[in-house]
Amino acid sequence: MEENSVRCRFMARGSRGAETIQTLKAAVRQVKTVVLATDPDREGETIAWHLQQALNLKNPQRVVYTEITPSAVQAAIAQPRSLDLNLVHSGLCRTVLDKLVGYKGSPLLWKLQNGAKSMGRVQSAALHILCKREREIQAFVPQDYWSVFVDYAEGLRAYYRGPAIAAEAEDSPPDDATHPGDRPAPESTRVTSLEEAERLVAIAQQQPHAVARIEGKTAQRQPPPPFITSTLQQTAGSRLRFSPEHTMQVAQSLYEAGLITYMRTDSTALSPEFCAQARQWLSEQDADNLPQPSSTKSMTWWRGLRASWCESAFPIACWTKPMRSC
Structure with a gap:
């Protein structure tokens, strides 16, 4: 230095x-x-x-x-x-920062004699976020609440959603131009006492119930975005109980075997070749639900990032079937 x-x-x-x-x-x-x-x-x-x-x-x-x-x-x-010297300089800068933070910060921790072994560019910032969140959890005061609902003979269940004022507040989002401190606080929709719950039940039992209106709409649900490194690790952890390290080891072996694309990525882009292959597979397996190209969000992701080499992590061949468990 x-x-x-x-x-x-x-x-x-x-x-x-x-x-x-x-x-x-x-x-x-x-x-x-x-x-x-x-x-x-x-x-x-x-x-x-x-x-x-x-x-x-x-x-x-x-x-x-x-x-x-x-x-x-x-x-x-x-x-x-x-x-690409811009990428090279970025990589060298990361290496230097790792050593500057680790080599200069770790000795300061050792003097505290609290069991901490090292400081790192990423691990220290992540630990700070975790500690801050843990303090919020410890400071949280739990509160009991009651759910009020009506079961009808027709097999329907209707929940109490709060007073009309609260419902109107939910339907009308606050104006972004106003300062948060000047906006009226919405009334809570939770029933926080047994007395209030019993009062609402008594009112519901005294009044005749009728269908006020029927609303129907068609909802379209977009598919989840393709995997990036973090979502790949999260999904493997929740569904397969894999640790992040084991997930990356398995992904590395699949990549080296030519079965998936590069797994260290933060892009949700899909190549046009894969999109065409996926549509062909869907047409053979589930033609009734084959989406139109214009409504496939994955195509939009690819168009927005087609100038980049980086792609999401996805199987190379849709027809490849697993031969053994990892």
Whole structure:
């Protein structure tokens, strides 16, 4: 570190790392062109840059693909590019921040002697959010409430939804132009005492009940967005009881086997090839519910992000069936 700047010096880790670099240098001397096909993300771009530096490559070709299939690899090789130094600098900046926060912050924790072992750029911020949320949970005062409803002989159940004033407040959202402090607080729709619940029941029993109006509407429910890394981990955790680490291990093996696209992503984009394949599969399996292309939100996601290499995590072939459990 020099005042407000940081100078990075990279070296091979141990004898094995040095031997690997020498092996790669020997291989480079035997070819005319070197193609760098590391992962299509910031870390992958930084690794490609490290290879260029360590192997003294003059003009390496950089290719990226999000699925390990012959067509995807051939298409990537047909359109090589140079290294994206913006991604490289972003990756180097992340590495420097990790070390600055960890190396300089961790000794401060050790002095507290509270059992904390390390500080990190991400883990410390995440821990702060968790602690803040835990304090809110501990400060929460539980309150009993009653549900008031009527069961009709026709098999219907109607719940008490609060007074008419509260219903009107829910139907009319507040004006965004007004200050939150100037807006009237909506009346609570919960019945918070047994006496109030019994009073409402008595009123309901004394008055005749009639159908005031019938409203009907057709609702369209959009499908959930394609998986990104976090939603993939969340779904695998809730449905399969997988830990985040195990989920990524399984996803990595599926990616390397050419079964899914790259799983480290924050994009919900779908390739046009997959959308066409998915429509064909749906037409064969459930033609009655095949959506129109214009109403398929996944197509909209793809159109909005088609200029990016990044895609969501999805199966490469719709017809692939699982052969064994992971």
